[in-house]
Amino acid sequence: MDTAVSVLNVTKNYGDVEALRDLSLDFPRGQLTSLLGPSGCGKTTLLKIIAGLLEPTAGNIEIDGKQITGPGEDRAFVFQDFALLPWANVLRNVSFGLELRGVAKSEREAIAEKYINNVGLTGFEKSYPHELSGGMRQRVGLARALSVDSKVLLLDEPFSAVDEQNRRKFQEDMLELVRNENKTFIFVTHSIEEAVYVSDQIAILLPRPSRVSEIIRPKGFRSAGVENIRRSKEYLDIVDQIWASLRNYVE
């Protein structure tokens, strides 16, 4: 298996609290891996360490075999609360990543325009975030992450602040994105159904301190087409299986 991102023996302590202990995990290239676990299991901490936003206490992260030292061009982040600039319109928000990389204005706006179109926000270029719905805001966040064209996309519970119908649409779009874009996706979620629906590989994290308890790779239903996934027996079995192993940790 071709590995794009490796987490090698990562430990993270906050003072006396051990958030992650000696955690190792591989993320296959071109696929979507979810980090799933109860709240407080350190999945967001792990994602931020991969992003280079947090320093691990021990261990390291390798991307294509090279150790990371901080945020890099090879990774882009999608935030749970969207993290849009309220004073900037959609076009500037989407092109902000490119702006920080020093891409010239006309060029970055042309690229941003393309991704605004891809996520279905054409016509909203001049709108401000507070004029958009939650789902549309996250589309802006997604377009911003796509426009910098990183090899790895890190998504931190991206759809948890989005309403149910928009979330389902997003999940379908994710499958298409994984198929069309040649990127590695690392996806944090607390929703079992969501993880099983969108993932090629699911890593179950258990808390205090966090470790990988299980890795599940769904096989059969991915080819069945988006509308049949939720009916397939394998999908339902995996959801049940994950719930059985997580239920003891939910208080």
Added chain:
Amino acid sequence: MNRSLFLKLLSAFIVFGTWELAGRIPVSYAFPTFFESMQALFAMTMDGSIFVAYAETLKPLTLGVAISAVSGIGLGLWIGLSSRFEWLFSPIFIVMQAAPLAALIPILVMAYGIGLTSKVFVVCIMAMPVIVLNTASAVRNTPTSIKDMGRSFLATDRDVILKIIIPAASPVIFSGLRLGISAGFIGAILSELKITPTGVGDIITYSRSIADYPSMYAAIFSIIVLAVLFLNGLERVENYLFEGNNRGYVSD
């Protein structure tokens, strides 16, 4: 006619109407009516004395406000960005804000004389604390997620400050500027009343001493008008610079 303009005119009408009524009763011998005051203002405008007065008053006012705005925002940024300087500087500005300024003026005069320097100091003491304290707390309260966003998209420290922290803090910085500048106007007049009577302060002192109350109130009225105009201009600047930050709390 839009609703907010209508409400503004209505509120002006109520205030000036009450003023006129109170002057006609009269509530005090020393309280002129609105129209008498406006006549006095008109007379001062025609003979040019009000412009001469403002030429004098605007010196400490603009200097003090400019110094307070620039160094206040700068200092506030510095305090807000570093955790160590908060306890070093914040107490100074909290004391400045609470100090009974009129009682401190004699000390300023002893130290800096009766000239422009003392007056500029008074304006700064009035204007600066709220600007510094607002800026510092706004900077410290920048949402972590947009700072993280900047860093994850490879912002340098300079980018994070210029493109994220300052715009994010701008509504609170501007509200500090509004409060600080209003206080600066008060400080400018206070300094002209307490240090040496010049400019608008001179009109107020002199017309009071000869019982020309309409002129005295005309001078007070004119400084309020100037302050309101200035603050409206400031809001326009804010709206222009940070359009999306305006979610209706900034008036038009």
